[in-house]
Amino acid sequence: MLNFSASEENYLKTIYHLQTKDDNVTTNELAEKLHTRPASITDMMKKLKSRKLVNYQPYRGFRLTPEGKKIALSIIRRHRLWEYFLAEKLKFNWDEVHAVAEHLEHISNKKLIDKLDEYLAFPKFDPHGDPIPDTNGRIETGKQINLSDLSINKLAKVCFIANQSESLLEHLNEKKITIGATIMVKKKYNYDDSLEIKLDSKLLTISDQLAKNIFVKY
């Protein structure tokens, strides 16, 4: 795989985050995200087009080609693995990891990243709950969200537990809430934000404090 500048990588990564199924990304949109000027975006789009990483038609916006998407996913993989490392191993706070990972993500050494992945025991989600693409760029679809943000009657699966303190894990154990369990919010109580949830066909009530530590994917 060829090598890309940090700048090119930031463009690719940001286009990936901005593009949706049907809409192209616009020049102004990307300029704002990258804290740069529209003219710079046009310059770079010409370059990325010539490298066949974006489909770009003047005045018509742009989106990643399959090749561009592959590269974007590898950058996102690096970013999220480093975030996980910083939080899990170096004990950074979850809100500090992003800024540091912005730099680490541009070191493109496949062996480094795959060994890091292995060392971290192949984590599936970063500290923000975003899924980590695997070596082949495969990524879990659907963002991981907090259980307290899950809409009523939507089927979801427990995929991550934040702040893994002794007491929290013990509590989850008592309630039989485990990673991979199927879960559904049946009712939200406004008074104390507690939730009535259905867990493997059993109904139970959990506090907002507990819900805030449980992340799900649908």
Add this chain to the structure above:
Amino acid sequence: MLNFSASEENYLKTIYHLQTKDDNVTTNELAEKLHTRPASITDMMKKLKSRKLVNYQPYRGFRLTPEGKKIALSIIRRHRLWEYFLAEKLKFNWDEVHAVAEHLEHISNKKLIDKLDEYLAFPKFDPHGDPIPDTNGRIETGKQINLSDLSINKLAKVCFIANQSESLLEHLNEKKITIGATIMVKKKYNYDDSLEIKLDSKLLTISDQLAKNIFVKY
């Protein structure tokens, strides 16, 4: 502390490695090390001089100012800590770590490096036996060398054991060879490269195989 480009950092680091007590570094010398042209060196020296990081007189070579040395040491600290991490945690071979650390060293986030240092339990030497500067840029003088390379009758101190296998550690224990022990080579036998050493006033003979795993500093 200000921020420097990867390029400036490479110049500073390389000057540090090239400069000796009495001799200035020359333009051609540095150009060769950096795989660049002499004209580029002159350009950069003007810039580093204006930032008060090197003392430079046209045609007379250059050396680091105290400030330049401080920065060089912080880059070397980052480099060696990452090397240690790669070898110790990610299980890279010792001959692979340098190339990867060349990239990692340019991420200048003090908190990152200090937390990494802590995570690694404040290692004193990198996988090549080179000393790692501490947060304040203090560095052990005298390079760590292999016991089998120590000249006869030179007083040295055991500072590192390579390949810490069960059987090796056990063997060292029997011979009472520990980190910090004072050691001196009294005789080298050409036949099998075994060594007669003086260890805390006791004389003993050790095999070349064992000596190769012991590193000392003088």
Add this chain to the structure above:
DNA sequence: CTATTTTTTTAGGTTTGTCTAAATTTATTT
């Protein structure tokens, strides 16, 4: 459907870090 506003592109300039080729300074020979 023409006029105005917004978006995007073009044209030309800047900085960083590199280069080549020519000029200059220093070192070495004889």
Add this chain to the structure above:
DNA sequence: AAATAAATTTAGACAAACCTAAAAAAATAG
């Protein structure tokens, strides 16, 4: 000490990635 050789610097150019200001295209409004 003059001639030659080697090292270094200067001058001018280039690519990357950004910028501003002006021009052009597309979208929106009356």
